[in-house]
Amino acid sequence: xxTQGLNQGPDAADRRIEDAAxxxxxxxxxxAEERIEPNDWMPEAYRRTLxxxxxxxxxxxxxxxxxxxxxxxxxxxxxxxxxxxxxxQDECGHGLYLYAAxxxxxxxxxxxxxxxxxGKAKYSSIFNYPTLTWADIGAIGWLVDGAAxxxxxxxxxxxxxxxxRAMIRVCxxxxxxxxxxxxxxxxxxxxxxxxxxxxxxxxxxxWWPCLMMFGPPDAASQHTDTSTRWKIKRFTNDELRQxxxxxxxxxxxxxxxxxxxxxxxxDEATGHWAHGAIDWEEFRQVVAGNGPCNAQRMERRRRTExxxxxxxxxxxxxxxxxxxxxxxxA
Amino acid sequence: MTEPAASEPKVPLWEVFIRARNGLAHKHVGSLHAxxxxxxxxxxxxxxxxxxxxxxxxxxxxAAITASDPAxxxxxFEPTASKVYxxxxxxxxxxxxxxx
Amino acid sequence: MTSIRLAETPLLTYVLRRAxxxxxxxxxxxxxxxxxxxxxxxxxxxxxxxxLIGQARALYTYAGEVEAKGHDEDALAYxxxxxxxxxxxxxxxxxxxxxxxxxxQLLYAAFADPYWRxxxxxxxxxxAAIAAKAEKETAYxxxxxxxxxxxxxxxxxxxxxxIVRALEKLWPFTGELFETDDVEREMIAAGIAVDxxxxxxxWRGTVxxxxxxxxxxxxxxxxxxxxxxxxxxxxxxxxxxxxxQSMQRTIPGxxx
Numbered sequence: 171x172x173t174q175g176l177n178q179g180p181d182a183a184d185r186r187i188e189d190a191a192x193x194x195x196x197x198x199x200x201x202a203e204e205r206i207e208p209n210d211w212m213p214e215a216y217r218r219t220l221x222x223x224x225x226x227x228x229x230x231x232x233x234x235x236x237x238x239x240x241x242x243x244x245x246x247x248x249x250x251x252x253x254x255x256x257x258x259q260d261e262c263g264h265g266l267y268l269y270a271a272x273x274x275x276x277x278x279x280x281x282x283x284x285x286x287x288x289g290k291a292k293y294s295s296i297f298n299y300p301t302l303t304w305a306d307i308g309a310i311g312w313l314v315d316g317a318a319x320x321x322x323x324x325x326x327x328x329x330x331x332x333x334x335r336a337m338i339r340v341c342x343x344x345x346x347x348x349x350x351x352x353x354x355x356x357x358x359x360x361x362x363x364x365x366x367x368x369x370x371x372x373x374x375x376x377w378w379p380c381l382m383m384f385g386p387p388d389a390a391s392q393h394t395d396t397s398t399r400w401k402i403k404r405f406t407n408d409e410l411r412q413x414x415x416x417x418x419x420x421x422x423x424x425x426x427x428x429x430x431x432x433x434x435x436x437d438e439a440t441g442h443w444a445h446g447a448i449d450w451e452e453f454r455q456v457v458a459g460n461g462p463c464n465a466q467r468m469e470r471r472r473r474t475e476x477x478x479x480x481x482x483x484x485x486x487x488x489x490x491x492x493x494x495x496x497x498x499x500a
Numbered sequence: 501m502t503e504p505a506a507s508e509p510k511v512p513l514w515e516v517f518i519r520a521r522n523g524l525a526h527k528h529v530g531s532l533h534a535x536x537x538x539x540x541x542x543x544x545x546x547x548x549x550x551x552x553x554x555x556x557x558x559x560x561x562x563a564a565i566t567a568s569d570p571a572x573x574x575x576x577f578e579p580t581a582s583k584v585y586x587x588x589x590x591x592x593x594x595x596x597x598x599x600x
Numbered sequence: 601m602t603s604i605r606l607a608e609t610p611l612l613t614y615v616l617r618r619a620x621x622x623x624x625x626x627x628x629x630x631x632x633x634x635x636x637x638x639x640x641x642x643x644x645x646x647x648x649x650x651x652l653i654g655q656a657r658a659l660y661t662y663a664g665e666v667e668a669k670g671h672d673e674d675a676l677a678y679x680x681x682x683x684x685x686x687x688x689x690x691x692x693x694x695x696x697x698x699x700x701x702x703x704x705q706l707l708y709a710a711f712a713d714p715y716w717r718x719x720x721x722x723x724x725x726x727x728a729a730i731a732a733k734a735e736k737e738t739a740y741x742x743x744x745x746x747x748x749x750x751x752x753x754x755x756x757x758x759x760x761x762x763i764v765r766a767l768e769k770l771w772p773f774t775g776e777l778f779e780t781d782d783v784e785r786e787m788i789a790a791g792i793a794v795d796x797x798x799x800x801x802x803w804r805g806t807v808x809x810x811x812x813x814x815x816x817x818x819x820x821x822x823x824x825x826x827x828x829x830x831x832x833x834x835x836x837x838x839x840x841x842x843x844x845q846s847m848q849r850t851i852p853g854x855x856x
Contacts, residue, residue, distance in 0.1 A: 209570040232639070239634040243627065246847035246856040247674045248660070252653045255630050259646035263547055266639055270531040273513065279533060280510050304847055304856075336530070343551070357855060364851050470634070478637025480762070481698050482511060484755025485535035485638075491754060492536060511638070532640055538747055539640075546643035 200401050205331040208274040216400055217275050220330050223402065224272040225282040230294035231265035232286075233467050237301045238310055246304055253350050254307060260347070264340045271332040287472050295453060296383050298461030305358055305365075305372035311351015313373075313380040313418065319348060320414045321384070329401040352421065359425045366426075373422065374430045381445070382453040384411040390450075412442055419443045512561060514540040516548055519556035526558050534559075602852075604671060604679045610786045612666045613686065614793060615727070616676070617829055619659035620687035622734075623677055624837070625708060626652030627844055628695055637698050644744055648705070651737035658730045665726075674856075678848035682831070682838045689828040690773035692837045699752050699762040703770055705745035710806040711777045713738040714799050723791040746810045753814025760815070767811075767819055775824025777803065783829075 192211055199206065206212055235258050242258060245251035269279040285291040296314055301307065322344070325337040358369040385391060385407040397403035405413075422429050433446030455461065511533040517526035529548050534540035540559040548554065568576055584590045593600055606612065629649030636642040660673035671679075690708060695701045716738055719731035752759040778796045780788070787793035808818050827833065847856070 207570070209567060211571070235634045235642075242630050242633050243843050244846050246678075246854075248623075248653060248657050248677055250856055251630070252650055252657070255633065255646055255650055255653070258633055259550075259643060259650075262639060262642040262646075263550065266532060266547055266643075267530055269639075273531065278510055280508065339530075361854050361856075362851070365854055474635050474637075477635070478698070479508065480756070480758050481637035481641075481752070482508065482535070484752050484759030485539065486509065486511070487755045487759075488751040489536040533638070534640060535751075539751075542644065542744055542747065543640035546647050547640065550643075550647070 200329050206329050207331045221272055221275050221277050224268055224333055226292050228265045228268035229286045229291055231261045233293045234297045235261050236467055237297055240301045241307050257347055260343050267336040271336040274332045295456045296379050298456050298463045299379050300463050303368050305368040308351050308354030309372035309376040311347055312355050313376050315347040317380050317383045317414050320410050324404040355425055370427050373427050377430050381448055415443045514559045515562050516544040517558040518554040603681045610783045613783045614787045615659055615663040617686040619656050620685050621691050622652045623656035624687045625691035631695055648741050655734045662726050678845045682841055687828050688776050689825050689834055694836050700766040702745045702748040703766040706749050707774055709738050709742035711803050713742045714802045718794040749810055750814045753816045771819040772825045776826050
């Protein structure tokens with residue numbers, strides 16, 4: 171990005187000295203809802219937090235292409251096939267917008283991708299679950315994208331300008347994703363017995379992993395405090411999870427499906443749906459690399475990068491030849 | 501960030517500007533990676549105009565952009581604040597004169 | 601679900617041939633999703649795939665109207681067997697590496713672009729309208745694949761070798777692009793279709809210009825494979841259709 175020259179100038183080290191006055195001035199700007207732009211002074215921890223969060227978000231989009239991509243060639247109608255291909259393509263596009271936003275913080279996409287491939291960077295735990303039937307494509311659109319939207323809408327007001335702008339674009343484009351998924355579920359639920367069974371089975375498998383997408387409960391979350399103070403995050407994990415449940419349970423009822431939580435009940439006093447205990451051990455295991463598809467997802471991404479190396483080499487070699495041809499002609 | 505482990509040289513970064521419709525200026529929409537200008541233009545088309553967002557695209561090597569330094573914001577942009585006489589509201593014209 | 605059988609008239613066969621070309625090639629491109637050599641190229645491959653699937657849908661819908669037996673786009677795409685598919689052998693060839701996919705795209709688009717442009721003057725108003733849309737899309741596919749073929753040809757020794765192999769492999773499937781049979785001749789005589797043989801020079805000119813930029817030589821025309829238009833395919837199509845049609849065949853008669 172055009173900011174790198176400034177960010178990595180000879181006095182970069184001096185600039186990183188975070189004296190209290192700068193820090194206070196920075197916090198005042200955040201409190202006044204000013205946006206922080208790439209070249210602005212920012213605490214090193216703010217930059218680190220953003221790089222981690224934005225790159226994880228980008229990796230999730232790229233890895234997230236796999237479970238849905240698994241059904242593009244088997245989509246049951248041409249309309250569904252086109253919509254799914256366009257959706258998975260959007261996910262790649264969103265990954266690219268997000269990598270571009272992270273690059274404004276002085277880290278190259280190649281570095282972020284290498285961190286992912288080296289297993290040093292995380293991506294959303296949800297994409298480590300398999301898509302076993304066509305109904306999973308409906309469930310992902312409805313639930314996974316529904317959960318993602320809950321998370322992403324507040325990010326459109328994130329204090330870091332390039333991230334907020336990328337999220338505005340992402341949210342605008344993603345509005346069709348959840349509807350696409352819900353429409354698939356609705357069609358299955360109005361279909362024959364086998365289709366309805368498929369829909370219920372998908373909800374049974376995706377419900378709990380979707381609740382885990384919002385991250386650990388607030389009491390156990392490491393990053394929430396500073397992220398909130400810096401207005402990178404505007405709602406806590408538990409708040410977003412509750413919003414998601416409140417929005418989704420009536421949608422499940424409309425489909426005639428049963429949410430796989432025997433403890434789920436509407437609490438008249440709070441006006442919220444109360445849910446049963448989430449299996450955080452499962453979440454920890456999936457994040458630690460032990461989900462059903464972690465190894466498969468990473469292997470596939472590594473192989474794609476390796477298989478494409480000769481193409482990228484060729485493009486670079488051609489660009490070099492063209493440059494020298496232009497120089498020779500000049 | 502740590503240095504990349506080794507391997508592949510980086511693919512150049514390009515900034516993308518799109519004219520949404522005639523009558524509007526090209527606006528910065530984001531960036532992408534491409535080995536050369538032709539590929540960058542095609543990638544910009546495929547990445548940033550999937551929903552009819554544009555009628556014209558510019559791609560510019562990111563390295564070709566010279567940016568002002570925010571640390572010099574005071575020197576660069578604040579002196580103009582006191583030049584109120586550049587704005588029409590600085591001048592008092594009686595209401596009877598009408599719109600001017 | 602058991603396959604549907606169609607009483608094919610020349611017009612129906614003619615439309616199905618174009619629809620099958622578009623669907624099979626669109627499906628092949630969709631197989632790239634998540635596997636492209638650069639993330640930027642994911643976007644391009646999916647866009648081309650979506651264009652072709654869109655063309656297929658319009659053509660199948662029209663074929664259904666021509667047949668007038670209540671078969672919609674999905675019945676025609678999902679419930680015809682391999683032997684009833686009428687696409688070119690070229691488009692069903694497996695993706696191979698990126699070089700093969702780009703050469704396949706170039707060889708097809710260099711033909712389809714002038715073909716659709718000429719079809720804009722078809723006496724059949726529906727086909728003329730489909731052609732007008734397809735022509736713009738195909739022109740871009742031609743541009744995109746040509747730029748890649750140039751870069752791979754004039755890139756590294758490895759990319760050059762790969763593109764040479766791809767050309768050798770696919771060249772025997774290019775003769776079929778220009779074939780005419782009774783169906784085509786009847787449609788040409790009626791002013792509905794254009795004569796593909798008349799586009800051969802244009803196609804050769806386009807391809808040879810790209811290959812020259814790519815530091816490649818045009819392969820010699822040798823024995824040409826044929827049969828796709830009559831439903832005699834390579835072994836690859838059956839696998840493609842088994843995957844494409846699996847849901848419709850597993851749960852027959854359902855709405856999706």
